[in-house]
Amino acid sequence: MRGVVLGLLALSGAAGASDMDELLAALKRARTLEARGTVEVTVLFPPRDTPTRAAAALPRVPFRPALLARNFEVRRVGEETIARRPATRYELTPKVGQAARWTLWIDTQWNIPLAYQEDFQDGTVARRAAFLKVNARPAAVRVALPSAPEGLRRALLAALPGLRLPAGTQPVAVRGRPNGGLEVSLTDGLNVFALVVSPRGCGPRRASPRAGWGRVRVAGGQSAAGGAGQRSGRGQPRGAGGAGNFFEGRRL
Numbered sequence: 001m002r003g004v005v006l007g008l009l010a011l012s013g014a015a016g017a018s019d020m021d022e023l024l025a026a027l028k029r030a031r032t033l034e035a036r037g038t039v040e041v042t043v044l045f046p047p048r049d050t051p052t053r054a055a056a057a058l059p060r061v062p063f064r065p066a067l068l069a070r071n072f073e074v075r076r077v078g079e080e081t082i083a084r085r086p087a088t089r090y091e092l093t094p095k096v097g098q099a100a101r102w103t104l105w106i107d108t109q110w111n112i113p114l115a116y117q118e119d120f121q122d123g124t125v126a127r128r129a130a131f132l133k134v135n136a137r138p139a140a141v142r143v144a145l146p147s148a149p150e151g152l153r154r155a156l157l158a159a160l161p162g163l164r165l166p167a168g169t170q171p172v173a174v175r176g177r178p179n180g181g182l183e184v185s186l187t188d189g190l191n192v193f194a195l196v197v198s199p200r201g202c203g204p205r206r207a208s209p210r211a212g213w214g215r216v217r218v219a220g221g222q223s224a225a226g227g228a229g230q231r232s233g234r235g236q237p238r239g240a241g242g243a244g245n246f247f248e249g250r251r252l
Contacts, residue, residue: 019076020069023090026106026113027063031143033112034058037083037134045126058113058129062145064172067189071095071168072102080105082114083131092190097167099191100126110138148172156184156195166193 039055077089087105094101098121105115115130152171157163165171165186173185177196184195 018074019090020074022076022088023074023092023104023106024065024069026104026111027065027068029110030112031145032141033110033138034141035107035110035112035114035131035134036139038132039129040132041127041129042125043127045120045124055129057139058116058131060143061116061190062187062192064145064187064189067168067170067187068092069189071099071188072190079108082107083134085109085114085131085134087114094168094188097188099166099168099188102190105130112138146173149174152184160197165195169193171195 034057036057039058040052041055041059042052044051072092072094075091075093077091080087080089082105086108088108090104090106092102092104101119101121103115103117103119104113106112107114114134115128117128117130118126120126148170152174156171156174166188168188169186170188171184171186175183177183177198179198181196181198184197186193186195
């Protein structure tokens with residue numbers, strides 16, 4: 001009888017797992033295990049002469065589970081096949097703002113990603129990475145996600161009074177730029193943006209007379225039209241929706 005009760009409890013717990021829970025479990029597993037083989041990576045935005053290249057593994061996306069759960073709706077669509085392996089398809093839609101929509105395909109046996117696709121709000125594909133051929137066994141990896149510096153958001157807003165960050169985003173890192181400005185990495189848990197602050201005299205706009213900075217713009221989070229966000233007179237970064245840049249060479 002005790003075994004039957006435990007079995008029922010286990011089934012009850014499994015049945016209660018949400019689509020979000022399932023996806024986050026797969027993304028957590030991807031920090032220690034990843035598929036290897038032949039991947040086709042296509043970048044359609046920003047445009048380039050050669051949009052498609054080959055890789056041995058999927059480009060890594062800096063997923064942040066807490067922010068992802070807060071900013072996205074996750075829906076399990078069904079079963080599909082990627083590189084001759086069964087995979088579960090999940091669609092991620094932003095709850096607010098104009099951030100990119102994502103689709104992830106998770107291997108049903110290994111419970112790790114086999115493909116990603118990033119789409120603009122109008123459905124235009126921005127980037128896609130998918131396995132064409134998968135090795136017989138996944139490889140062990142160790143992927144660590146750095147924690148955001150304590151107090152970074154508070155310091156950023158104090159330095160740039162009136163600045164409103166793109167909906168749902170949090171600053172997670174900051175670094176200096178060769179021209180003396182700063183680049184602050186923002187994320188909504190999935191998409192990555194760079195808030196670029198240039199010194200006074202490098203642009204026609206100032207963030208604030210008190211801050212002593214010049215131009216402020218959001219890069220790596222552009223609209224489908226390709227307009228980089230720039231701080232308006234009221235402090236709102238414009239054009240902050242759209243694609244991140246995890247397929248680019250630099251890591252934000």
